[in-house]
Amino acid sequence: MKKKPILDDIAKRLNITKVSVSKALRDHPDISEQTKNKVKEIASELGYRPNLIARSLTSSKSRTLGVVVPKIAHNFFAHVVGGIQNYANKKGYEIVLTVSEENEELERKHIEALVSMQVEGLLVSVSMQTRNTDVYKWLKEIQVPMVFFDRYIPDLGFNSVIVDDRKAAKDAVGQLIVQGCHKIAHIAGYDYISIGKLRKLGYEDALKEHDIDLNPELVVEGGFGEASGYKGFKELINRNVDIDALFAVTFPVGLGTYVGMREIDPTMIEKVKMLAFGDSGIRGIVPYPHYYVDQPGMKIGQIATELLIKEIEGEIMPVNLLEYVPTRLLKTGWEFPLESSEMKNE
Amino acid sequence: MKKKPILDDIAKRLNITKVSVSKALRDHPDISEQTKNKVKEIASELGYRPNLIARSLTSSKSRTLGVVVPKIAHNFFAHVVGGIQNYANKKGYEIVLTVSEENEELERKHIEALVSMQVEGLLVSVSMQTRNTDVYKWLKEIQVPMVFFDRYIPDLGFNSVIVDDRKAAKDAVGQLIVQGCHKIAHIAGYDYISIGKLRKLGYEDALKEHDIDLNPELVVEGGFGEASGYKGFKELINRNVDIDALFAVTFPVGLGTYVGMREIDPTMIEKVKMLAFGDSGIRGIVPYPHYYVDQPGMKIGQIATELLIKEIEGEIMPVNLLEYVPTRLLKTGWEFPLESSEMKNE
């Protein structure tokens, strides 16, 4: 096995110096077309590939972005990461992917490791568990550009790309009201988690706007998972309240509710309009919930990356900007594009 | 803003040389406990973080793995990437994530970029489109360790971690037969795509084993997406064949079939046992297909990474090894663990 060629190997063959080779390869205006061509020819002949590690060290530009997500094996984040990857690549950056597993400690360690790797910027979605913001303050101190996406910490001086949970919830619940539902229950998350709080506020906003009194009996709080939906629904039944629609704080909560209905009274499944925030990932295929608020993961990833790169390149400043990505209210159905023979996930 | 501290900053404070500092920080046996402690104290006082780029250049170890997946916003691959990330991290590696978008050209470019970044090894799942294997031969030449996962190219001298499509299909179809189905149709993919071919062979194996004659009328071929399932089912109906079970080459194909049944005869949905290869990502929540072959994405990622790291560290050799990860045949239901309040994908 031959050794990997380096700049000097090309230089020697041409009786020039490696500086010129380096410049030629990067199309530096200093170099004549003729030399460039010769250099490139030899380079491809030898199979030369620049050592990006060396380049990073001298140029102090790694062309690398660090990403921290709470989890990756979840539809929403997988889409976000797809959007990040795609946009970063177009701009000539590679991404180092890291997963915090909703763990504050791991999140901190990943951020530190990424900084040590000299990433030029960070894209992070904060773990649910995170309370201590020291690591973010440290990032500010050492001036590493960072953009939050989806889950952010306010007032730390970072830009964030998020969904307007409150408004989206308000609009969606408003639609239910317009369609004639007046006894809308809400299976909520926890108030100390921002999405839980905001979505509930949106629910309340919608009621207020349509002059419907908030009935506390119709609101049950308890988490974000399937089990929470199941328990929440049972709780509603115990309260013996009359409902014509349900707003679930997340898609899994909506599914948990479904299970509860199946057990108690399957006819409710069709009779009670179900609206959930977020979708399953097999959009429009599961016939439940009836309506859902679609969060454009890919777009969130793309916009966050765009902001980050602009910050890295000095085009914009981090200013506690909250960039809201619009959501859409979708009706679930079995329609799908029969034309596009989209590949499956095996 | 202060400049980032480097080894020399620590060294000067202690009146020793940066070599000793470097060793102390890495717990090199050369250094006395006393010195180590002093060094570490000053290091944390200054907020020192090693520059991993510089370390990589001198040690020629980047502690970095390159990953190429055909797509990321898909349940299966998201799980695989999760498994890779998790295992790599435990072993002290970071991963650079790259997406080929099922495009041969992009796949090649990503691999080249990753090599330029000096990743110590590569994990790739080949794009559907890839025909040219030059880039893999080149990897062999320059001796960059690589392991294929899920989609591989045989006989190139790389280890691969895959699912035994043929056996899994055979076993699953065999189960249908055992349960009394004897008129099992197969909505197949294409023969030139390995999973299409292998799963069909598995279907045929099962029939043979149970002495059921293969009826070509029961097999329709046409792709891997929802539309393929829909069309395939219509085609079966046109052939006017009698069926008691269906084996769909992929989960989306199974869903397409569902749509077809809904249109033509919804009673078939319960009457015709549906078995699909792969799942939706919301395991056990969609009440269809009735049975599915579960592909353990996380595990595939983990095992592939394990093999790769062992190869990097010289513990094993690449030998065209095919490591089969076992699948499971699961029955779909609405059960889910009500205890674990698993977080949702917002």
Add this chain to the structure above:
DNA sequence: CTGAAAGCGCTTACAG
């Protein structure tokens, strides 16, 4: 146990 020397492969000024 500690250090002086050399170098990883590149790029950045700066000189000609």
Add this chain to the structure above:
DNA sequence: CTGAAAGCGCTTACAG
């Protein structure tokens, strides 16, 4: 347009 010098921040071998 081309090149000689210096250095990025670290580690490796080798000497003491």
